[in-house]
Amino acid sequence: MWFYRSPTVVYGDDALSFLESIDMKAVLIVTDRNISKSGILEKVKAHIFSPSVETIDYIKEEPSVDEINDAVEKIGNFKPDTIIGLGGGSSMDAAKVILFRLSRPDLDFFDLTPLSYLGIKKNHKFIAIPTTAGTGSECSWAAVVTDRNDGRKAEMASPEIMPDFAILDPSMVSGMPAEVRRNTATDALTHAIEAYVSTWKNPYSDSLAREAVMLITSGCAKLHDDPENMEYNSMVQIGASMAGSAFSNSQIGLAHALGHAFGAVFHKPHGLSVGIFLPRVIEFNDVSCHDRYEEINSFFSTDLRKENLEESVKSFLKFMGLPLYVEDAGIDVDEYMTRKKVVADLCFESTGIIGNPRDVSRSDIDKILSDMIHK
Amino acid sequence: MVKFPSKEWMDLYVERLKSNDIYKDSARDWEGDITFVCRADGPLKNDIAMWLDLYHGECRDARYFQNASDAPKSAFRYIGPFGNWVKLIQGQIDPLQGVLTGKFKLEGPMMKIMRYTKAAKELVRTASKIDTEF
Numbered sequence: 420m421w422f423y424r425s426p427t428v429v430y431g432d433d434a435l436s437f438l439e440s441i442d443m444k445a446v447l448i449v450t451d452r453n454i455s456k457s458g459i460l461e462k463v464k465a466h467i468f469s470p471s472v473e474t475i476d477y478i479k480e481e482p483s484v485d486e487i488n489d490a491v492e493k494i495g496n497f498k499p500d501t502i503i504g505l506g507g508g509s510s511m512d513a514a515k516v517i518l519f520r521l522s523r524p525d526l527d528f529f530d531l532t533p534l535s536y537l538g539i540k541k542n543h544k545f546i547a548i549p550t551t552a553g554t555g556s557e558c559s560w561a562a563v564v565t566d567r568n569d570g571r572k573a574e575m576a577s578p579e580i581m582p583d584f585a586i587l588d589p590s591m592v593s594g595m596p597a598e599v600r601r602n603t604a605t606d607a608l609t610h611a612i613e614a615y616v617s618t619w620k621n622p623y624s625d626s627l628a629r630e631a632v633m634l635i636t637s638g639c640a641k642l643h644d645d646p647e648n649m650e651y652n653s654m655v656q657i658g659a660s661m662a663g664s665a666f667s668n669s670q671i672g673l674a675h676a677l678g679h680a681f682g683a684v685f686h687k688p689h690g691l692s693v694g695i696f697l698p699r700v701i702e703f704n705d706v707s708c709h710d711r712y713e714e715i716n717s718f719f720s721t722d723l724r725k726e727n728l729e730e731s732v733k734s735f736l737k738f739m740g741l742p743l744y745v746e747d748a749g750i751d752v753d754e755y756m757t758r759k760k761v762v763a764d765l766c767f768e769s770t771g772i773i774g775n776p777r778d779v780s781r782s783d784i785d786k787i788l789s790d791m792i793h794k
Numbered sequence: 795m796v797k798f799p800s801k802e803w804m805d806l807y808v809e810r811l812k813s814n815d816i817y818k819d820s821a822r823d824w825e826g827d828i829t830f831v832c833r834a835d836g837p838l839k840n841d842i843a844m845w846l847d848l849y850h851g852e853c854r855d856a857r858y859f860q861n862a863s864d865a866p867k868s869a870f871r872y873i874g875p876f877g878n879w880v881k882l883i884q885g886q887i888d889p890l891q892g893v894l895t896g897k898f899k900l901e902g903p904m905m906k907i908m909r910y911t912k913a914a915k916e917l918v919r920t921a922s923k924i925d926t927e928f
């Protein structure tokens with residue numbers, strides 16, 4: 420027995436106008452400063468006819484437990500019936516945890532796990548509007564929060580924090596800065612590949628992952644020379660949400676376990692952090708899932724496809740301008756060697772490890788981490 | 795072949811767990827006893843319990859209770875009917891998916907478990923390697 424879970428996905432031209440058909444009385448929008456300054460927030464608000472709209476527009480990248488608690492405190496007595504997460508993964512993930520905190524103030528922050536029923540959405544509608552094409556958070560029931568107390572990324576999850584609606588309007592992503600685009604697209608590609616070989620894979624996640632790889636790699640190849648093109652942006656945006664849905668219904672794997680740990684220790688963006696490990700993880704896992712890797716490789720854009728998945732991913736990373744070694748990510752080798760034990764410790768705590776197709780031991784992790792520097 | 799559930803099976807399980815280096819490593823900070831409760835179902839006529847005192851990757855003590863209600867209170871309890879235990883040990887149910895699908899119930903601080911999913915998987919893998927008769 421297993422499940423297939425998904426929000427209602429509204430996509431394509433003018434998808435934002437769907438907001439007008441949702442009955443909302445009091446709306447809380449969770450977003451970041453860039454979105455509010457860029458005019459995107461106003462564009463979204465233009466489709467909300469509710470008399471009461473409050474905005475939290477100071478969600479930072481990789482939000483922390485304290486920042487989210489602080490936001491909940493500032494919401495005070497405002498009682499929204501609708502919560503909108505607007506932005507990249509950080510804003511959408513923060514909105515998920517705020518939804519949990521508002522619904523269940525009686526519980527502890529870290530009680531947000533999938534292991535028991537929490538009764539979260541009884542009084543709320545939850546809408547996610549991504550402004551990046553990558554994290555897939557709009558289609559997932561996971562949220563990553565930085566726990567600064569012990570320097571780790573807490574992987575929080577519950578089917579109850581899955582958005583009711585994911586609104587994918589290509590106009591939201593066409594102006595994305597190049598660096599954000601390369602990181603988020605790489606994150607999305609990693610979601611699709613890891614979901615496809617996870618021990619939790621299933622026919623639903625398989626079909627989403629295959630289509631996602633095709634849309635993400637073809638879309639990115641085409642966007643290179645025409646970054647504002649709506650059709651190509653829409654391809655990557657839809658591919659990223661499919662990849663989000665794929666891993667949400669299957670599991671992330673070792674590249675995410677390593678990437679979360681690496682990102683927490685070296686403060687690098689999530690997409691870069693998972694992407695840098697993906698070729699090594701494919702090499703490591705290949706013995707356990709060679710045929711699956713061959714299958715998913717066949718869905719790569721012909722512009723970027725190589726003779727095997729590891730090489731295709733490397734060609735994708737190079738094409739996107741992302742590093743394959745830690746020195747190329749601007750990390751000092753000595754510092755890396757000193758702190759890689761912390762990365763290994765954190766990696767071992769990640770839920771990404773349990774769904775990985777090949778069993779991972781401490782020495783396997785040490786070996787992969789050691790291989791991340793130029794010889 | 796050792797029969798499940800029985801004290802003999804539990805003793806063999808503890809022995810195997812002690813020699814499982816991946817478990818030791820993934821549970822090296824773990825502190826908390828756990829009770830496996832096997833509910834009466836099919837051939838099993840009453841609820842039984844296996845209590846394990848797990849500490850820093852070691853199993854310091856283990857006790858078998860023919861009557862689950864005699865088991866001491868523990869930090870965690872993993873509870874399921876006999877039929878699902880059989881599937882778990884045979885590798886047909888993933889320990890975490892077992893909870894997500896309601897085949898098993900987990901009691902205790904959930905977030906702590908979420909940080910030790912690797913250790914939880916090793917606990918089950920160790921069981922699946924025992925030549926078990928049901």
Ligand SMILES: [Fe+2]
Nearest residue numbers: 554606610693
């Ligand atoms: Fe990710």
